[in-house]
Amino acid sequence: MAESDIYEELREKLNLFPVRVPRTKELMEMLKVVYTPEEAEFLAHFSAPLQNPETIDQIVKKTGKPREKIQEIIEGLVSRGLLYRFKSSDGTIYYTLPPIVPGFDLYYFSSGRDSDEKRKAAKLFDKYFTDSLGVEMGASNYPWARVMPSEKTITVDKEISADLIILPFEKMSEFIKTSRCIAVINCSCRTIRKCNHPLETCLVFGAVADFMVENGYGHYLSVEQALELLEKMEEAGLVHNTMNIQARPTFICSCCSCACIILRNLVELHNPRAFAKSNFLPVMDDEICTKCKKCVNICPTHARVYHASHDNEPERILFLEERCIGCGLCAYHCSNGATKLVKVRDQIPEKTPAEAFVRVEAERIH
Template identity: 30%
Template sequence: MENDIYADLARHMSMMGLPLTEGLVDILKENFTAEEAKIVMMLPATDIPLKPVTIDELADLKDIDQKHLADILEGLTERKLIFSGENGVGERGYALHQAGFGFPQSFFWDGSKSPYAIKMSKLVIKYFNRKVTKQAFGGNKTKAYRYIPVHQSIKPDVQAVLPHDMMKSVLDKAKLFAVAHCTCRVQAGLMGRACNHPLEVCLKFDEMAQYIIEQDLGRQITREEAGQIVHKAAEAGLVHFVDNAAGKVKHNCNCCGCACWNVGTIRRRKIPRDELMAVYFIRKTDPDLCVGCGECIDICPVDVITLEDNVATIDEDWCIGCGVCATKCEFDALNIIYREDQSPVPADFETLHKEIRKFNGEK
């Protein structure tokens, strides 16, 4: 009977785009009691991420004591298993962790190396195989995430860019900032595959930042500190990754090809780039300026650059337009330009996830 409860919860969570497999059931069984699973199923699975529902709203759905309900939800929040925050009128509420917004990141944001973290890393890796990753993030026409070129690669005289395509604009629009550990690199380290890239580079904004701070999953920082982290990430060869929205972005990851679920997957050619991510830019090489030094080949996070006739040549089917290569080019021989025939970036976070929810409902 209890196993049926976890299967029911997995089916409930599949309504928000998480593929239903035994791997998902195993993660849920490890973290929730049967009673908790029943309570969690009361949280809507079709809402956009970070949209909390109050105790009053939940109690109206079921004949359940409000204090008991509140105690369970607060306990789950303290164990980092669900999201909590204020709704539009300042009332405290709760929401499911959604893919990319706590599931499975909440297991690893704090950088813990505990036996629990190791166990969860194994379960998460088992669940998020190539098939599940492709279904969760590649099955939707509107992609949840996009890349922003590093600042050094932007040449206004060659390619004017919209404000939302610059990390400075993303930071300028946010009001509250937090930093957590890169969950992909934390998991890699737990599995004995650590790389040398910095860990504390996962930025959260506004509602997401508030949750991270309240639950001690990261620490509060200033806008200026966030800018410094972005700059150092670019210098380290990391890729700026944000919500695929022009406004109200909730997080920025700075990803490597060694460990990260998106850049690493593309680097290893496991899932085609355009099935996984929204890619609005691409690199072009100026053959008159390129001297064939090969510096950009070594730093490319997705391994798409080769030398042909002593000129750096790009595999345009896999280039993600991150601009990381620009940080090593001393000859000004490359340009990052907009790709043709790309759909506009969704206006804001809510618009983005309404588009995604609409598609999930039509599948």
């Protein structure tokens, strides 16, 4: 088979995931930078996404290639985050092809290992995100990602939300306290596009945590350390994002609008379906507000706007609700308690990644 056909077959396989992978010059160039022709051919014939993961015995049988050769290809891919490996409860090792997002971006780029290959791939990925991938990441009315509110800022306000209780999927601490293991890895987005925000910020859980630590991409954290890290991220003005599901997600990112593809998709590419908003909104007490503008400066979506006094009108802090994603950073950074975050709706996400996948497809608009 011609080399270009091999990479096209790999693209077509990656294109079967919820976040589509349209063919562009940059994408095809990036695939050639990252995968050898042998690796591309190997992955192109992997099981269809989100179906059965495969054991090495199954792969050997399917391909008819010597076991040693398959082992060599697998090790090369796993060590670079291009093939995901996990152990089931009975100890069997399985392999699956990760999607481009969230998967390839997270596993391949967060390794933070600087090389000519990584730098070249990062440049091509960034251009691909701006020109094509961003639109695909928000192509459904059911977004695959969701904002997690700053938990510390949530206030139960009976007047506003008498019937609404804070549900487990809305609390990051719930995921963290009940996870078998937690690891922290470098933010893949800030590896691709460098900025001044902290780099070691993304939490991964369970099997993904094991995978990243085994590959030398991250290190385990205790529950206390993970909770402390989340708070430091809020202090740094970062927005927590995760998968739009009720079950424990595989990751919690802490995003900035200068580098992170989830937040940039909304703020820079103006994609309204970039991610689901949280069920919370900030409420401001104008009597207490000192108009210090901290909330205006920290808000990643410009939902808080300072309006100077004019024509005998006092200065004001305006709130543009349609821009608000319910992250709670304004409340976190309001030092005199004039802003609090309250629950205002009860949008319940799908339970599992598989159910979310079906919903993303069902509500796909292009």
